Amino acid sequence: MFIVAIDIGGTDIKYGLIDENGKILYSSKIDTEARKGKEELLKKIFNIVESYQMKNLISGIAISTTGQVDGKLGKVVGGTDLIPGWIGTDVVKILEKKYLVPVIIENDVNSAAIGEMWLGAGKNDNNFLCLTIGTGIGGGIILNRELFLGEGSVAAEFGHIQIEKNGKHCACGKKGCYQTYASTTALLDFVYEELGIRINGLEFFQRVKNGNKIENEILIKWIDYLCDGLSSLIYIFNPKKIILGGGISKQGDFLKDIIIENLNKKLMKNYLDILEIKMAELGNDAGLLGATYILLKKIEKNY
Template sequence: MTPIEFIPSSDFAIGVDIGGTKINAGIIDRNGQILLQHHLPTLAQQGEVLNQVKTLISKLLSEYHYSFDGTSLKGIGIGSAGQIDWNKGSIRYANSLIPGYTGTKLKDELEHEFTASVIVDNDVNCLALTEKYLGAAQNKRNVICLTLGTGVGGAILIDGKIIHGAWGGAAEIGHMTVDFNGVPCHCGSIGCLEQYASGTGIAWRMQELLMKQGIGTTQIEAKKIIADWIKGDPTAALVMNQAIAALGSAIASLVHIFNPEAIIIGGGVAEAGAPLIDGIKAEMKKRAMSSLVEGVDIFAAYKGNLGGMIGAALQLWEYEEMGTRVNLQSADKI
């Protein structure tokens, strides 16, 4: 059996989304359709992230042969949690959610292992690519994406392009200050959006409130708080109204800075659906200048959790130049 070749003209690529709890990997075509997919828990504490990614890719490669008679792939696209050095394709910084992950040279390691061109970016930037080609950002040039999960992530699309900043660290929207007298954040700042609007932040705020009310401090998940809020629980409403105010205020600032056409919100917290989206919309409109906010709509992210994996693969076509910069051994042989 001839090995699968990595060639620039292929219409298929591997996409891997590395999150704090789960790694999703799949073979995706250039239209964003998923041919094959596999998932593994991240095993963050065991420092196994890189090996797990390699395992998933190997599995996909062998199944691609057998199930689809696949012979070529364009490359490997990775979307990862943490701050990514975009040119080097390495993890510049990852917090304690994935211990020991900082410094991992994903691009170098995977290029060496699979003799493939590899592009690595932040997971939310990958999600934004999926939105650009398949989701609510289609036919739009200026869009802001937020993901409300364990943390709050961001991506900013300006003139049709994702902005990366000096080395890839741009759009840390979760660490915009929304209350300069607010609660301390693990990043060193105070009153960051993430402290109020991430799943973790929502749970902390609820615990704080219950302690003040003298009602125990047992662990509560954001999912339950959101469900209680939708059912009309007044304490859950206090926490969620604070999250909505924090999001509305951050988004109003972003609207003033970037003049976007749309805002897209994804992540576990966004599964709250219409009550959350409508709440944020109202709060944004209240806080932003009407000339700028007029016509700006807020949408839920495309395909929920798989958007990151799809976008990771789409990088191979979005950044053709970056992908072909690698001097592939397979190409050398031709």
């Protein structure tokens, strides 16, 4: 069985052909060109699908996308102002009608969480939380090996939990959201505020490892914010595992150790004793693989 998986981000669209065991047979990426809007984006999706469809290869289409998604309705319901018109587009209906194969759509962080459960850092776990730290902070809640979605299918928006009253402005229109203090963007904004330079995450961590004092202080401040949010989540869920994804997962144990040290100061011991912080293992493929898994379950349930 072959699935076309497509992961739509604000900057690029990753896509690939994946089999029922999660083996990626082919993958590539193109620019999203988000500002061109819904029609152009649909055209890109059609082109990707048809590049496989012509060979009569595919059993379904699995889509992971930025934004808030209602998987049951098969469309994006919020959070993608970046792509004009994308909210409300009946992606699943349009594609199922056009290609006569089963289709699913899910939010990219939820997809990544499911991907990690299937083949990555949560492979043997029934329950865990997943946070993707990047431009913002996204969340996914895995309960009994399924996504916990909430009544409107948009649960786990951890990035918009308020952690600073009257704090920095967030893209959501509110102030002091977790992601404006603890995302990678926030970290690099701290660097700009302190040092007046724009660098990327990898460069930042290299500077810390080189022993730069100010960078190290910035890291400690950022980790403190990151752990403020994590400790609230830990008190709510009492989880056995939290998986951290996004570019920072490349920092591995170096980052994990600092996080655990900080959490030690914030949490009661019995919460921490059972908790494992783990870096995501699937990298950029998590969304593609997770969406594929969700589609395979839909096919199993007799599409």
